[in-house]
Amino acid sequence: MLRVEGLGKRYGKHWALRRASFEIRRGEAVGLLGANGAGKSTLIKCLLGLLRPSEGQVHLAVEASYLPEQPQLPGALSPLAMLRFKCAARNWPEEWAESALQASGLAQAAWERPLRQCSKGMQQRVLIAWTLCGPDSKLMLLDEPMSGLDALGRAEILSLLQARKDAGAAILMCSHIVPDMVRLCDRVLLISGGLIREEIALSDHSLVEAEMLEESLVRWQ
């Protein structure tokens, strides 16, 4: 669904991302793990064309839905209005907006409430709904999707993403939260200083693997 070959992004003389190559197949979840400034968000933005890559190529087989890291949502509008806009723009049935909000776990009472009155966690769920809205089998690029969610919320969203993955969606997720990655992802790309240093396959999604990931993260700091 996604193939990346030698992708790089340079700002002046500084390379924020260099020689990134990997592939994500249908029904696979891949994690991008790294410290702040490691190049995770740069990589995702290059995939979407928000940043112009300085080198390399991106091959997208399907359309990608994107969840940016902590954007400020239009406060005057309601979650439903936002999702309806996406459906109208794509000529999708309006009911898909409601289904996505339902799936995100956002309480129905908040659907018509102005976004400025929604808590950070609720807004994060709206963003999740934004990403979920659309056909099942697609590519999801998620930049810190668990940001602002409590433990229960994180568990719910992870189950939701797992269900999407089982339905054939491919997921690329950036996060600092190692246990979340271990629970969802099949592979983790460890990124540091703009380079993908290691690719770690996760087989049993256990605590041992979480510890192993944390050790690798510390090693590459």
Place this chain on the structure above:
Amino acid sequence: MNAAMALIRFTFAEVFHHRAYQLMMLACLLLPWLMLVPMSLFLLDLGKVLADLLFTVEHMLMAGFVFFMALPLMARDIEQKICHLLLSVPLKRSTYLLSRYFGMSAAMLPLMGLLLLSSAAVFVFVAYQWPDYTTMDLAWHVPLGEMLLLLPYLALLGVLFLIVVFASGSSESMVFLFSVWLLSWAVPPVLEALMRPEVATKMPHGLFVLVQGLEYILPDLTSAKLSLDIAHAQWPPPDMLWAYVCEHFSYAAIALIVAMLRFERKDLA
């Protein structure tokens, strides 16, 4: 096309649901009536005074809309990653900019409509209440003059888009837009004065050509004279009216085209 229309509607809804915009709509209804107070200070033709005062109100409201509604919305879009979300629909970058522009332009129309309605009611009231002091008739030239005043603000909105795609944030956008606005008000009358025959004859030829060139190129966004003349039933030659309309649409179009070219290449970090 669907995506563009959806974003135009989304932009309009976003502006419309803003509390500041709703206050502006209320102001459009009330301000013409409040203008009766300063109007009563003049012992002149009340209709003419009221037309002048309404033009001032309209300038204030439209400038307020561009500076305090449109600018923060666009600057926030780019600064706080809302455009990332909207572009991920997916939308072409040029579609995004144009739809935002047309959505905001559309949001200026209800303000204009309410102001026109309320102004018309005030004119009728004044003509009925003080017929001896009102010689100016209520013909359609007053609303036409008021509507023409919208054009400079559509051009300014285009300039705003140009500034926002180049600027690094809302403060910078505000400073540059304010500078453009100020210059487009202050410089053209000075250049016009320099072009008068009595001044021009005393000027070196090279300088005169330079001033003339500047006078042609620099935008004159005041529009006060032409639209106010029309409101007072003093018709300019038709070619001047057409030139005025084309000039402002051209400013908006040029600003938007340059903004789109820049935005296509911009890294949205």
